[in-house]
Amino acid sequence: MTENRRSPVTLEAVAARAGVSRATASRVLNGSTRVSDDARDSVRAAADELGYVPNRAARSLVTRQSDALAFVVAESEDVFFADPFFAPVLRGAHDAAAERGRPLLFVIVANDEDRARLEQYAAGGHVDGVMFVSVHAHDTLPRRVHDLGVPVVLAGRPPRGRPALPYVSSDNVGGGEAAARVLLERGCTEVATITGPDDMTVTTDRLEGFRRGVAAGGLDLPADRIVSGYFSMDGGRAAMAQLLEA
Structure with missing residues (x-):
């Protein structure tokens, strides 16, 4: 039939x-x-x-715009699906794109091959803008995509010393200070902190704020009281075990 x-x-x-x-x-x-x-x-x-x-295809031939936006996570699939941080950020990006009738492409770039594919895709005019999430200090992909003429925004402050790119971030230094202040107000005199990867500005900013807060309370923060948990559940458990053993 x-x-x-x-x-x-x-x-x-x-x-x-x-x-x-x-x-x-x-x-x-x-x-x-x-x-x-x-x-x-x-x-x-x-x-x-x-x-x-x-007809979006026909329209793109005239306007030279795809109407599509890309949400790019610079982590492995294991990290993305294990970390509860990403889901609400992706949901927010999807809602904002949907309000404007824009399709949102979700992309994970876990290695150099993934980065090369995304760069070629952007160079082909298939996306009108890219949001990068969880960018590490050594990753030059956001700058390369920006240099192609594609608007880029980072979720999180870019590393100091790098060429400026637009970004949206929370006050991680202030957050670190506030966390230290809470502990001091509760009478803690032996404090420690579990951080994220050393090559991410969110880690360095929070640690900087935590150090300031501890110092303002007249306490020290020895190096062995700072342990990386790599922003993962398993890493946090391992880091806590290390602190307890010490």
């Missing part, structure tokens, strides 16, 4: 229904302000009535 499939509604059909030219209909559906209110209302009403769905 042959399935009857409805042919997609064309831009020409929308224009004819609205009583405007194809060019006017195109301007309305592409968000241009160079049309009258009457024309805009007519075209939008016609598109809704006919069930018009824009």
Whole structure:
């Protein structure tokens, strides 16, 4: 039995229904302000009535934009799926993209081959912007993608001394200070801290703040009281065991 499939509604059909030219209909559906209110209302009403769905491939040939955004995690799959931090960040990025009708591509770059593929993909014009999450100090991929002319934003402050890239971050230095202050206010005199990977600014910033907070309370933070847990459950358990043994 042959399935009857409805042919997609064309831009020409929308224009004819609205009583405007194809060019006017195109301007309305592409968000241009160079049309009258009457024309805009007519075209939008016609598109809704006919069930018009824009052809993104054709539109990208004209605008040279893909409309797609990429959410890139610079970790292995094991780290991504084991760390509860990533899911709410991905959800927030998805919600923001969906509000604007943008598809969001999720990409894990765990090795040099993954980085090369993403760089080639971005160079081919397949994404209009890239958000990088969990970037390590040695990773030059965000800068390379930026240099291709693709807008880039980092989740977290980039390493000091690196060329500036746009980023969104929390006050990790202040957070480290606040954590130390809580311990001191509870009367703790022997304090320690479990940190993340040494090559991430979130680690160095939190440790800097924790040191400040401890010093402000007149206490010392010996080197053997600072142990990396690599931002993982297993790493945290191992680090805690090491501190307890000491």
